[in-house]
Amino acid sequence: PIRAVIFDLDGVIADTAVVHHAAWRRLAVQLGVPFDEAVGERMKGVDRRGSLEILLERAPRAYSEAEKEELAARKNDYYREQIQRFGPGDLLPGAREAIEAVRRAGLKTGLASASRNAPLLLERLGIAGLFDHVVDANRIARSKPDPEIFLAAASGLGVAPEECLGVEDAAAGIAALRAAGMTAVGVGRAPALADADVLLPSVAAFDIGSFIAV
């Protein structure tokens, strides 16, 4: 039986996927690197440094380690400029309700975000108190699609991976959930989510009742 639901943050609970996208695009323009939907889609759920490597695949020149650090920091400044202004109104429709319904059903709630800005966002959105366990992205060594972040969330919740259901908007996240042995629910319309066990148009369509019926 499912005993816990682990939510992704960016693109599932808040519409920050577009903010990440815009920040990377701004950097790409400065570097003269081509940037399109497919590149942006591949970056979803992938950590900051991994995303930068994806962006630089098409860069006209090589970048040193120090330069890469500066570029990643620059992107993060652009991103934080935007999320400083975030508030509860930036929750995606139905997100708070979905988390609350899981709690009401007596299941545990976890958050597994690759974002180091997740604690700031949770505060801004006013939902930090809705999670039994939040995985600190700073303590994770391997980015999604590696299962590490979801396994750490399950262990923090005290629930076996097979008893967890994960909600994700990114191909890397769905792959991580499957590798963790969890039920993978994809939200969104991206063809990249085809590997999900269940695909929903958005988090508003998430009905915990359909997963716990006996």
Ligand code: B16
């Ligand atoms: P940061 P998630 C991920 O969050 C985003 O999907 C991804 O686009 C971003 O690069 C990553 O967080 C790192 O974020 O630069 O803020 O540390 O979808 O796992 O909640």
Ligand code: MG
């Ligand atoms: Mg996401």
